[in-house]
Amino acid sequence: MLRGLGRPIRTVFRWQLLATAALMLVAGAWAGAHGALSAALGGAVSIVSGLVSAIVASLGRAESAGGVMAAALTAVAVKVGLVAFLLWLVLAHYVGIVVLAFIGTFLLVVLIFAMAFFVRD
Numbered sequence: 001m002l003r004g005l006g007r008p009i010r011t012v013f014r015w016q017l018l019a020t021a022a023l024m025l026v027a028g029a030w031a032g033a034h035g036a037l038s039a040a041l042g043g044a045v046s047i048v049s050g051l052v053s054a055i056v057a058s059l060g061r062a063e064s065a066g067g068v069m070a071a072a073l074t075a076v077a078v079k080v081g082l083v084a085f086l087l088w089l090v091l092a093h094y095v096g097i098v099v100l101a102f103i104g105t106f107l108l109v110v111l112i113f114a115m116a117f118f119v120r121d
Contacts, residue, residue, distance in 0.1 A: 008119035009054050016047050016109045023108065027101035038098040042105030045086040050113045053079035 020043025028036030053075045060071020087106070091097065 005054050005058060008116045011119045012113055012116040013047065013051065015112050015115070016043065016050070019043070019108055019112055020047065020105060023101070023105045027098065027105070031098045031101060034096040035098040035101045037096075038094075038102040039105040041090050041094065041097075042102040042107075043109045045083060045090065046106055046109035046113060049079045049082040049086065052082055 020040060023039045023043065024036045027039035031038075056078045057071050057075035060067060060074065062068050062071070090102065091099075
């Protein structure tokens, strides 16, 4: 599934997974199992929404500038909606959440996704 995505996106997903794993270890040492799980969920929200967004963007028609823009805007809308839903889902239903670990990991992984622009093919 990821083979159809470009090298920069695959590289950034790898970075996101590594950052999430590192922050899980830090949060686990700091706040125990709930901290580690909260960091994992924070990373997962960003990784899942980014992956779905990349897939939606790759399915768009690149026949014209309008087609590229439509695909990009659709991908962004899907990502924003999915992020909002997943954040709500975790915060509303996980009673033992460590908010600092969850939000901190989420924000770091979102920033890493933005680094795809700087990765060369």
